[in-house]
Amino acid sequence: IIFYKNQLLISGFRSGGDKEGSFHRMEIPFGDFSSSIKIPYEIDEDSIEAIYENGFLVVILPKKGPTRISVSED
Numbered sequence: 099i100i101f102y103k104n105q106l107l108i109s110g111f112r113s114g115g116d117k118e119g120s121f122h123r124m125e126i127p128f129g130d131f132s133s134s135i136k137i138p139y140e141i142d143e144d145s146i147e148a149i150y151e152n153g154f155l156v157v158i159l160p161k162k163g164p165t166r167i168s169v170s171e172d
Contacts, residue, residue, distance in 0.1 A: 099148050099157065101137075101143060101146055101159075104136060104138075104139075104140075104141070105135070105136055105137070106137055106157065107133070107134045108132065108133050108134075108135075108155070109130075109132035109133075110130075110131060110132075111129065111130050111131070112127070112128050112129065112131060113128065114129075139161055139162075140161065140162040141159045141160065141161065141162060142160045142161065142162045142163070145158075146158065146160070
């Protein structure tokens with residue numbers, strides 16, 4: 099997974115060895131794949147998380163919060 103200039107790029111390889119079970123619809127066929135998604139808001143890049151569990155990839159992209167600026171008196 100790569101996040102660069104508000105683009106999320108996910109790429110990998112899906113093997114076709116295990117053909118047990120049935121599928122109603124499969125978004126990604128077997129073999130190499132890549133998918134790019136444009137993210138329309140600023141992301142806190144240091145807090146991005148990705149979890150692969152039970153055949154699903156969950157990517158958490160937290161929005162970047164406002165920056166606090168302290169003001170000093172002269």
